[in-house]
Amino acid sequence: MLINADFSQRASVTSQQYQWITSPQGGVERVMLDRIGAEKARATSIVRYAPDSYFPNHKHPEGEEILVLSGTFSDESGDFPAGWYLRNPPGSGHQPFSRDGATIFVKLRQMAAGDQHLVRIDTQAPSAWQRNGDSEICPLFSSHQENVCLQRVSPNQPIPTQHTGGLELLVLSGEVLMDEQHYAQGSWIRLPMDDTPVITTGAQGATIYLKTGHLANITVAG
Template identity: 60%
Template sequence: MLINADFSRRAIVAHEHYQWVASPQGGVERVMLDRIGQEQARATSIVRYAPESYFPAHHHPGGEEVLVLSGVFSEGQTHYPEGWYLRSPPGSSHQPASAEGAVIFVKLCQMPPHERSRVRINTRDPAAWRNENGREICPLFSAGYEQVCLQRLPARALLLAQPVNGAEVLVLEGEVAVRGQSYGRGSWLRLPPGETTDVAGAPQGATVYLKTGHLGYANP
């Protein structure tokens, strides 16, 4: 299965164009944003858990990255409400579930085999944020091959002032504008190297998830 599989091209999925697809596990469905492969795929998705739904315990040989967008996402007896960022390295395992229901942003099989970081950050904690050059940023992960953060983007401010080695954006609040088109909460954008300097906050600004650098190392 190939969905937005050409990483040299810009890919955008606006929230109003979500197409929910049932997963093999009852009560769990997903929007496939990009994907290369079948069930054990290199994939980026929005995943929705109905109340009392779960996946059986399983491993992630290529690692997993999760941002909880709403509800409460659980791993065993540990519960992560909206705003938590989870990064589990290659070879990790878990049994995901949600008692009350949840929506999460998920990236699978996109970490190098040598990564060993296990990250758990509550982005709703004010202490997780800092001011950098007049902009509020919540750092989530940084390595030579990628950087991940949340940003509060002021109105009409450029997200990136100079080109980077590819960027991926998920709008969490407000809107961003790209070439005159606005994209609201839930919209996902993947911008290849060289096409990353025309994303700006719309008049009300935006809060976004931002990953940079990784597309230059992507080898789908």
């Protein structure tokens, strides 16, 4: 299965374009944003857990990155309400579930083999944020290969980023504008290497998830 698999091209999905697909596990649905592979895939998705749904215990041979968007996501390591950012390194495993329901942003099989960082950050905590000019930033992870953060940017301001190694953005609140197109809450954008358009916030500002640098060495699927 190939979905938005040509990483030399721009890709975007707005919330109005979401297509919820039932997973093999009952009560769990997903929107496939990009994907290379079948059930065991390099994938970026929005995943929705119904109350009292779960996945069986499984491994993540190339890691897993999660941002909890709503509800409470849980596994053996704890309960993680909306705003929690998790990184489960390559070789880790767990049995995820949600008692009351949850929606999460998930990236699978996208970590370097040597990345053994286990990360748990509550982005709702004021101490997680720092001022950066006209914006606030919540650093989530940084390495020679990628930089991940949340940003709160004031209205009608450019998104402050260097993204010559590729960019991925998820609008968590507000909206952003790029090439006269409006991308509201829930919209996902991926830009290839060296594609550097001006991206600005809308009249209400925006909070975004932002990952940069991670597309520099990716193999392009035709």
